[in-house]
Each structure stands twice: as structure tokens, then as C-alpha cells.
Amino acid sequence: MATVASFEIEYLQYLGPDGRLVREDLPEFAKERKNLVELFKTMLYVRTFDTKAVALQRTGKLGTYASCLGHEAAHIGIGTAMQYDDVFAPSYREYGAQIVRGVKPRDILMYWGGDERGNDFSGPPHDYPWCVPIATQCLHAAGAALAFKLRGEPRVAVTCVGDGGSSKTDTYAAINSAGAYTLPFVLCIINNQWAISVPRKAQTGAKTLAQKGLAGGLDCVQVDGNDIIAVRAAMDHAIKRARNGHGGSVLELVTYRLSDHTTADDARRYRDDAEVKAGWEREPMSRLRTFLISEGVWSEAEEAAWKEECGKRVDEEVNAYLETKVQPVEAMFDHLYAELPAELEAQREDAIQWEAR
Numbered sequence: 226m227a228t229v230a231s232f233e234i235e236y237l238q239y240l241g242p243d244g245r246l247v248r249e250d251l252p253e254f255a256k257e258r259k260n261l262v263e264l265f266k267t268m269l270y271v272r273t274f275d276t277k278a279v280a281l282q283r284t285g286k287l288g289t290y291a292s293c294l295g296h297e298a299a300h301i302g303i304g305t306a307m308q309y310d311d312v313f314a315p316s317y318r319e320y321g322a323q324i325v326r327g328v329k330p331r332d333i334l335m336y337w338g339g340d341e342r343g344n345d346f347s348g349p350p351h352d353y354p355w356c357v358p359i360a361t362q363c364l365h366a367a368g369a370a371l372a373f374k375l376r377g378e379p380r381v382a383v384t385c386v387g388d389g390g391s392s393k394t395d396t397y398a399a400i401n402s403a404g405a406y407t408l409p410f411v412l413c414i415i416n417n418q419w420a421i422s423v424p425r426k427a428q429t430g431a432k433t434l435a436q437k438g439l440a441g442g443l444d445c446v447q448v449d450g451n452d453i454i455a456v457r458a459a460m461d462h463a464i465k466r467a468r469n470g471h472g473g474s475v476l477e478l479v480t481y482r483l484s485d486h487t488t489a490d491d492a493r494r495y496r497d498d499a500e501v502k503a504g505w506e507r508e509p510m511s512r513l514r515t516f517l518i519s520e521g522v523w524s525e526a527e528e529a530a531w532k533e534e535c536g537k538r539v540d541e542e543v544n545a546y547l548e549t550k551v552q553p554v555e556a557m558f559d560h561l562y563a564e565l566p567a568e569l570e571a572q573r574e575d576a577i578q579w580e581a582r
Contacts, residue, residue, distance in 0.1 A: 244515025298509035302456025389420020404441035438475030450478030
């Protein structure tokens with residue numbers, strides 16, 4: 226039988242789990258070690274914030290929260306590759322990418338604290354709000370990318386979805402649209418191995434998640450998502466080709482969810498300790514730290530000082546969140562309609578009376 230087409234998925238990695246380079250042809254940004262130091266400092270800041278957010282939830286000062294522990298390289302690699310006028314359509318965990326783009330941690334805390342004003346966050350006003358329905362943000366990004374193409378704007382739409390979300394029809398529809406119309410679209414599949422309690426092997430038969438973009442005609446690559454050099458390099462390439470009219474890409478960023486799915490989850494019920502221990506051995510910060518120290522551009526003393534500074538900055542954000550005046554209960558009705566329908570007006574009055582009790 227004749228072969229009409231064949232495909233392969235390349236794997237990109239520069240920095241191994243032991244902190245040693247596995248290839249010497251570093252991208253330009255990584256040749257300047259000070260750039261890597263800044264990336265590491267941003268990762269440490271995001272981890273400091275994430276730890277504090279979990280503590281706030283545990284003490285009743287925050288609602289359910291989705292930790293990004295272990296995802297720092299993937300998220301910050303995405304955010305630092307984007308231009309301001311590009312559009313980001315996040316799910317609900319990519320805080321590193323958003324903080325890089327100007328979102329304040331206090332905004333994130335407000336959102337998870339139940340205040341929708343957090344979704345009117347700092348940073349690019351054209352970015353999309355957090356999206357909890359799984360994978361619908363992929364369609365939002367594809368729509369934005371189509372608008373950029375129709376207007377002739379050199380902008381790129383970037384979105385993220387989890388390994389579980391990559392099996393949703395929304396993701397496939399976005400991929401198909403991006404391929405059919407040659408859109409400036411970049412889909413990052415954050416493969417953290419678990420779709421809540423469903424393991425990667427149980428929710429798809431695909432050998433890689435990157436290959437899901439092949440049927441749509443997109444450029445596809447699997448990346449070590451714990452290697453920020455690789456993530457940033459892959460993003461730079463994908464965004465450049467999208468901006469220059471060469472179409473969309475799917476990047477599978479292979480990482481591991483070191484935390485529970487959210488603070489409402491207990492991953493000990495479905496993951497064994499050995500697996501989590503192995504995840505810690507591959508996590509993104511330890512490998513970059515080891516590399517930077519070996520290069521003589523970072524030290525334990527510098528890290529201790531930066532951790533202290535991160536703690537102070539995060540505390541300022543937490544205090545700003547805690548000091549924000551809580552909206553009255555009727556606020557949930559105030560931005561739904563120009564003129565509230567009678568049935569919702571009745572619900573609004575009931576809510577006011579219940580709160581008064």
C-alpha cells in the first residue's frame with residue numbers, strides 16, 4: 226500500500242532535570258545568562274505567591290484556589306514570549322504568564338475570593354478573563370486570531386489547555402479553524418499528567434498530545450515543560466511564524482502537577498507518593514537553579530535575599546486584597562442587563578433581604 230503522508234513529532238529540551246545542558250546550540254536569549262537569572266527570579270516570585278495563596282485558602286481567607294506549583298517554567302515561558310498587543314486566553318491556572326503580562330496578584334486573589342472585579346484585571350485589557358469551562362478559551366483565541374487576520378494586524382492569539390481539555394471538541398474545533406484559515410494562533414497544551422483525577426493514559430490513546438494538531442495542519446512539537454529555555458524557544462518560534470503569516474502551532478508542554486488539582490481536591494486519593502517524588506525530581510526551578518549556580522551567576526545568598534523580597538511584595542498584594550471592600554450581595558445583578566428582567570429584579574430584592582438577616 227502506498228504512503229500518502231507521514232508525520233513525526235520532535236521533542237525540544239535544552240536543560241535536563243540534573244541542571245546540565247543536553248544541547249549546546251542555545252537560543253539567543255539564553256546565551257545571556259542574566260536573562261535566565263531574571264526568568265528564575267520571576268519563577269521564584271510566582272511560587273512565593275502561589276504558596277501564600279494556598280495558605281490563605283487554608284485559613285478561610287480565599288475561596289477554592291487552583292495552584293500552579295510545578296508549572297512555573299511553562300507559564301512564564303509563554304508569557305515572556307508574547308508582545309503586549311498579542312492576546313492571551315488563559316484557563317484558570319496560568320498565573321505566571323499573566324503576572325508577566327501585568328496582572329497583579331491582588332487581582333488573582335480577588336477572583337478566587339469570589340469577587341468578579343478580579344477579572345477586570347491589570348495588564349492588557351484585550352486579554353481574556355479566566356475561563357473555568359474546560360477548553361472554551363481555545364475557541365476564543367481562534368476567534369481573536371481570525372479577527373487579527375481579517376484586519377491585517379500583526380498580532381497573535383495564544384491560549385492554554387490542559388491534557389484533559391485537549392480531548393474536548395472545543396480544542397479540536399479551534400485547531401481545525403486555525404489550520405483551515407492559516408490563523409496566527411498558538412495552542413499550548415499543558416500536559417501535567419492529570420485531568421483532575423484522570424491520568425493522561427486513561428483519557429487519550431494518542432502517543433503525544435502535540436500530534437493532535439497534525440490533523441488540523443498545524444506545526445506541532447513536544448517540549449520539556451519544566452525547561453524554561455525550551456519553552457521560551459518553542460514559543461518564540463511559534464509566535465514568529467504566526468506573526469509572519471505562516472499559521473498556527475500546537476506546543477505540548479510536558480510538566481507535572483505537584484499540587485492537588487485545586488484546594489478542593491486531595492490528590493493522595495489517586496496518586497502514589499513515588500510518582501509525586503519523581504515529579505519533584507524533574508521540577509523546573511531546581512534544574513535552573515543548579516545551572517545558574519554552576520555558571521557562577523546565582524548563589525544561595527542571592528536567592529535568600531530575593532525570597533525575602535518576594536515575601537514582602539506578595540504580602541503587599543495580599544494586604545491590598547484583604548483591604549478591598551466587599552461588594553454588597555446585590556452587586557451580582559448589577560452588570561447583567563441594562564434593564565434587569567422582572568424575575569431577576571425579584572431575586573435581587575430577595576438577596577438584599579436575606580443579607581440583611
